[in-house]
Amino acid sequence: MDSQHLSPSDADIAVARRKAAEGMESPSALEAVVATPARTLLLWFRNGTRLEIPLAAIVELATARQDDLREIAISPYRDSFSVPSIDVDIYVPGLVSSVLNSFNVRDFARLGGSKTSPKKRIAARANGKKGGRPKNAGTLGP
Template identity: 35%
Template sequence: MDLSDTDIATANMRGQSLLATQPRALTARYDAGSGRIILDLTNGCLFAFPARLVQDLHGATDEDLAQIEVPKPGLGLYWPRLDADVYVPGLVAGIFGTRYWMASEMGRRGGTARSPAKTAAARQNGAKGGRPKKAVKS
């Protein structure tokens, strides 16, 4: 596929716009005490997130997480020991993995959550004999 000068100029303009508008990382470090990745962004902001929230970092050791690189121009983070890349603008937007993985994580966390309302409902159901048995189809 041959690109015209116009195609190349348009792509360059899109790239410059991306660099000007998207959050980019200057530095990144892992804080083992809090379990968070801490980013210094080009706009002067500091952004931190729990490393274990990220799909590709889930289950990684502290040693693996500490080996983090910020390739130029700062739109991504790279963990060489894990061979994992993460997109910085996505992290800042709260995207920590694929849509399917994030939904399953939300369901897993919600299912293990405890609250006074959930405890009271469980006790009420227990007083009634618990969950009704499913009908067996013959």
């Protein structure tokens, strides 16, 4: 059987370069270590950022023994890491997203909107005396 060598087209090269550039901008983990006394996972990223996550916040690692967490391997794409002793692979962007979104942004905004002050109470009473909040102009009939 004769195999032919196919050269990539200019379009293929452009796509590969674009994907490589996108990869440089994505969160790329360079190193992952478990800090023993605090039971936290330390992640170092390409841009110099260090993220510390309590193991209790990572479902896959929460009950792991300290001995099981001695070896952590970063994937070649730097987008995930493995803990071979317990056969766990964790996607880094998903981990970061789940940890940072554990306190929902909507809930956080609701906390701000639920605050009351003497000025808000006075304004609410004044609006009530006038018949409440004015109707939206879009809901008025013809």
